[in-house]
Amino acid sequence: ALTGSALSGTDYEFTSPQVVDIPVGVYDGTVATAIPIPTLSITGDADVEGDDTIDLVLGSATGDATLGAQTTTTYTINNDDIPTVTITASDDTATELGTTPGDFTVSLSAINNTGSDIEVNYSVGGTATPVDDYDALTGTVAIPTGQTSATIIVDPNDDNLTEPTETVEVTLDAGTGYTIGTPNTATVNIISEDDVPPSGYTVTIDQDPINSSNQDEVSFTFSGAPTFLTSYDYTFTSDGDGNVASVTGVGPVLSSNQTVNSIDLSSLQDGLITLTVTVSNVLGTEGPETSDTAVKLTTIPSGYTVSFDQDPIDQTNENNVSFTFSNAEVDATYNYTISSSGGGTDVIGNGTISSANQQISGIDLSGLPNGTITLSVILSNDNGAGAPATDTATKQTCFAGTTAPTLNGTSTEFCVEDLSDFSQDLDDYVDVTANLVWSTDPDPGQTGSHLTTSSVVSNPGTYYGFYYDAVNDCASPTVTVILSVNEEPNAGTTTAVSRCSDSSNGNTILDLDDQISDEDPGFWSLTSSVSGSSIIIDGSNIVNFVGQPDGEYIFTYTATALGICSDQTVELKVTVNDCSGPCDAGNVAPALNGGSSTIEFCDEVSANLNDYVISTPPSGTELIWSTSDEPSETGAHLNNPNVVSPGTYYGFYYDSVNDCGSPVLAITLERNFTPTIDSTSGDASCGSSILTLSASASVEDDSTINYTWYDAPTGGNIVGTSDTFTTNTLTETTSFYVTASANGCESERVEVVATIYEELSAGIPIEDLTVCNVSSDEGPTTFDLDDGLMGQDAGTWTIITDPSNGEATLNAENIVDFTGLPSGAYVFEYTTQPVGDCTETSSAQLTITVQDCISNETIDLAITKEVNDDEVLLDEEVRFTITVENMTTDRVEDIVVSDVLEDGFELLSSDPSKGNYDETTGEWTIDELVGEESATLDIRARVIELGTLTNTASLSSSLPIDDNPDNDTATVEVKVNRSQCEDPGTLCTIFSPNNDGDNDTLTLVGHTSYPNNSLEIFDRYGNSVFQMDGYDSSWDGTGKNGDLPNGTYFYILDLNGDGTDVVKGWIQIVR
Incomplete structure (x- = not known):
């Protein structure tokens, strides 16, 4: 009989029971003689199943055979049928809205009768992202036994992102127990219901104005542009052609602050350029239109003219000349040059055109000589310079006048002790000295002969005075002054002498000329004699004293003067005796050293009388000084030649044995006093002027005081010689120095200042001043008004415009506290105070805008940092992205973020989306982030060390101060490995x-x-x-x-x- 899992009639054919005959002599118990079972045949089928078995059981035996111990056996039928697997999208649509799934069906070509699941492998692709867009699939699906198919479910996830339809593609992969058929791949579409129009973005044209140099390289920059699957399209037009022509473009939005570069607008006409931009999402849905404008001007200025407003230009208007434009281009820059055919330095100026017919005034041409005045003006803009526009005018000025200076009668003749001591201030001859010039040439045009340094001269001669206009090189008629100077005659120095009246006892003859030296021409006369004498001076000035009475004779030498000088005299004393007694003193007085016998001292006398004698005492005598001219008066003899008192001292050779002396030498010591300057008076003027300075001095002995004015504290030039001094025209404050002298004793120089006050200025106001009316980090609440001006003279403040209706006040230091005051523009006026004779005041107005400020709002800046790859190989590049985000709705200013690369990184480049990054200090500075705005900094670096490297970004400072330190620092680590792609025989994995x-x-x-x-x-x-x-x-x-x-x-x-x-x-x- 047959049993087992195989089915009779399906898996095999067999007639049961079946009799097996064993012929005699055939079967010997070996396999070779085995007898098959009749009628057993295996039936092939297409079923997918496991192996089947047939169990055979022997019944009874007949004949000479008996059954052995084994009466059963199992026959196995091996299954040879392998199924083909295919895949279809049984539901090819999944939706995020309501999260409706899609599914794939994986089918077998036959029923799975294997008794266990058939595991089918598959791989997943497509544009959708697992987890984000749908639940991730496992990669295998099991077809249960008894089934021909299984389902793969695609469950979508609603990500709230605007995105196109995405796909999930499943492809069957090889596995065990099946073969892959066709179709082997299928696709499910995931449909998103989200379609949010882009919003919150603005654009700015980066070039304004657009000119010929940049029109083909225009760019614009987004602010707040959404970047997720968005694109932009833009259009530029110009109102120069009614916005007909356009330049357009499209592109993807790659960053929120993206700049779109290299746009050529050369095809658009000049005018107001309008940029219109829209941003669309991936579905084509457009956001709102945003726009910006800029001016395009690519031509140079042309068609303009200029004209002088004054012609002729003369002394009444030369310092306030103006010219006027016609058809000038507004906002163009003008540069002008004004020159004279008479030479001189050109006058130049520049500025910005504010109106087509603008007048340029206040031009000072006083420095240009007379002649044809040429104005040349060029207008320029960013595209270049236009052609010069010119005009001419005639300048004819002369400030010298038509009247010669008037002489005041001061004497022009002088007598001086020494010609080298002569000096005279020519200005003393004219009372009005403004612009007065003296010359040694009668022609004022010979400027080389002008006395430019000083009007004080030291030589006699003829001088010519006139009023002179140096700018215009013209002069008034001249006046002539002839200085006549004579030297006071010198009577010389005499030496006393004695003569004998008896020729048998000695010399009786005296040549008067032998007893005088250094004398100027003159004559001798006898002015004192002894009674009974009869003295005759012959034609050779020789006198014979034979028979004349003994005694003293006085002869006078008179030096004849010239001009207004007076004759000068000197006396010669001759002592006559009979010479009968012995005396070794001789008959000649001690000889003077060649100087004057009258010696002058200033304030103190200190002299050694011996220093004035050059002769040697005769043998047996000594030089004696006495207060008496009689040598025999020994009580008057001085014990010491050093004296400190003024007076006349007599020197002689004295023979003490015979009590006699030689003729005497008289030395007179005079003490003079140095004047004391008791007071000085300076002068001041507002603007350039001629000033008068004065000094007053006194002297102890009431001598005549002379004054000398200098232009330097030491050395320098003499500029005046009286107690008053009139300056030339001064344009700046100048110091002069005066001395007082009497009898040759001069005082120290005393400074006297001639002050020139500049015209009072109220200063230049500083523009765009703002303060806060609440305590804030945005700015102060007080302001010192004096700090709002530059270059002001002394003055006072008043309030002109007061939005607080009287609540705003100034304290003593001109500080205003705006705390709590209404917002608005407050106007203050500054007025100068008179200084000296500068009585004309000036004013300036200062505007301060008071505004509400951030009142110490708490802010939170968040720092984040990312790295594109946290594990790299040595010498590869990494990119750090640092983001600073304003987490509040308030404005934050002056932001500083520090990001310093450690030694293991080599900096390659940096790219901040906003602000500036200093690659040396590692500081990223951002002027401002508005509420919820963010900025990024990309840093490219190469890793040059193995190991784990760190990079940290931290917030250093901001205004207001960040009060949340928890997110002020961000750190990333980069693991640097040695490359496996170095050793031969290794794979680069x-x-x-x-x-x-x-x-x-x-x-x-x-x-x-x-x-x-x-x-x-x-x-x-x-x-x-x-x-x-x-x-x-x-x-x-x-x-x-x-x-x-x-x-x-x-x-x-x-x-x-x-x-x-x-x-x-x-x-x-x-x-």
């Missing part, structure tokens, strides 16, 4: 086959050194996806069905191909 020319194939380092190698790659299910003997680094990640998906794969590398050097490991495909 990560490659990116995306056809970009970089790392597109799996590299075996030094593959030419291993020509017999063998490489096989397996997927995670153990399926071989690639095999090659003699691998040559050429595999690009392609399998039999095309590009393999990204992921991890495993390899077996037999380097020598003989199993002696086998390496196993993993690789990654990253496209």
Whole structure:
């Protein structure tokens, strides 16, 4: 009988019971003589099932046979039917709204009758992202026994993102117990219901104005542009042609503050340029239109003219000349040059045109000589300069007048002790000295003869005075002054002498000329004689004293004067005696040293009388000084030649044995006094002027005082010689120095100041001043008005415009406290105070805008940092992205973020979306972030050290101050590994086959050194996806069905191909 799992009539055919005949002599118990079971045949079928069994049972035996111990056996029918598996999208649409799933059906070509699940492998692709867009699929599906199919469910996730329809693509992979049929792949579409129009973005044209130099490189910048699957389109037009022509463009939005560059607007006409931009999401839904404008001007100024407003220009208007434009281009820059045919330095100026017919005034041409005045003006803008516009006028000025200076009668004749001491101030002859010039040439045009340094002269001669206009090189008629100077005659120095009246006892003859020296021409006379004498002076000035009475005779020498000088005299004393007694003193007085016998001292006398004698005493005598002219009066003799008192002292050679002396030498010591300057008086003027200075001095002995004025504290030039001094025209404050002298004794110089006050200025107001009316980090609540002006003279403040209706007040220091006052523009006026004779005041107004400010609002800036790859190989690049986000709705200013790379990084570049990054200090500065605004900083760096490197970004400062330190610092780590792609025989385990020319194939380092190698790659299910003997680094990640998906794969590398050097490991495909 037959039993078992196989079905009779289905799996096999058999007639039961069945008799098996065993012929005699055929079966010997070996396999070779085994007798088959008749009528048992196996029936093939197409069922997918497990192996079946047939159990055979022997019944009874007949004849000579008996049943042995084994009466049963099992026959196994092996199943040879393998099903084909296919896949279809049984529901090819899934929706995020309501999260309606889609599904795939995986079908067998026959019912699974294997008794267990058939596990079918599959891989997942498509544009949808697992987890984000749908629940991740497992990669296998089980078809239960007794079933022909199973379902793969795609459950979508609602991500609230505006995005296109995305796909989930499932491809069947090889496995056990099935073969892959067709179709082997299917797709489910995930439909998103989200369609949010982009919003919150603005644009700014980066060039304004647009000119000829930048019109073909215009750019605009987004602010707050959404970046998730968005694109922009823009249109530029110009009102120059009524906004007909346009320049358009489109592109993807890559960053919220993206700049779109290199837009050529040269085809648009000049005028107001309007930019219109819309941003669309991936579904094509447009956001609101946003726009910006800029002025386009690509032409240079043209068609303008200028004209002088004064012609002729003369002394009444030369310092306030003006000219007027016609048809000038507003906002263009003007540059003018004004020159004279008479030479001189050109007058130049510049500014900005505010109106087409603007007048430029207040031009000072006083420095230009007379002649034809030429005005040349050029207008320019960003595109270049226009042609010069010119005009001419005639300048004819002369401030010298038509009247010659008037002489005041001061004497022009002088008598001086020494011609070298002569000096005279020519200005003393004219009372009005403004612009007065003296010359040695009668022609004022001979400027080389002008006395430019000083009007004080030291030589006699003829001088010509006139009023002179140096700017215009013209003069008034002249006046002539002839200085006549004579030297006071010198009577010389005499030496007393004695003569004998008896010729038998000595010399009786005296040549008067032998007793005088250094005398000027003159004559001798006898002015005192002894009674009974009869003295005769012959034609040779010789006198014979024979028979004349003994006694003293006085002869006078008179030096004859010239001009207004007076004759000068000197006396000669001659002592006559009979010479009968002995006396070794001789008959000649001690000889003077060549100077004057009258010696003058200033304030104190101190002299050694011997210093004035050059002769030697006769033998047996000594030089004696006495207060008496009689040598015999010994009581008057001085014990010491050093004297400190003024007076006349007599020196002689004295013979003490015979009590007699020689003729005497009279020395007179005079003490003079230095004057004291008791007071000085300066002068002051508002603007350039001629000033008068004065001094007053006194002297102890009431001598005549002389004054001398100098232009320097030492040395310098003499500029005046009286107690008053009139300056030339001064344009700035100048110091002069005066001395007083009497009898040759001059005082120290005393400074006297001639002050020139500049015309009073109220200063220049500082513009755009703002203060707060609440305590805030945005600015102060008080302001010192004096700090709002530049270059002001002394003055006072008043309030002109007061939005607080009288609550605003100034304290003593001109500080205003605006705390609590209404917002608005407060206007204050500053008025100068008179100084000296500068009585004309000036005023300036200062505007201060008071506003509400952030009142110490708390703010929170959040710092985040990301790195594009936190595990890299040595010498690879990484990119850090630092984001600073204003977490509040308030404005934050003056933000400083510090991000300093440590030594293991080499900085390559930096790109802040806003602000500036200093690559030296590592400081990222941002002027301002408005509420909820963020900014990013990208830093590219190369890793140059192994190990774990860190990079930290931290908030350094802001205004207001951040009060949440928890998110003020962000740090990322980068693990730097040594590349595995260095040693021969190793695989570079990560490659990116995306056809970009970089790392597109799996590299075996030094593959030419291993020509017999063998490489096989397996997927995670153990399926071989690639095999090659003699691998040559050429595999690009392609399998039999095309590009393999990204992921991890495993390899077996037999380097020598003989199993002696086998390496196993993993690789990654990253496209």
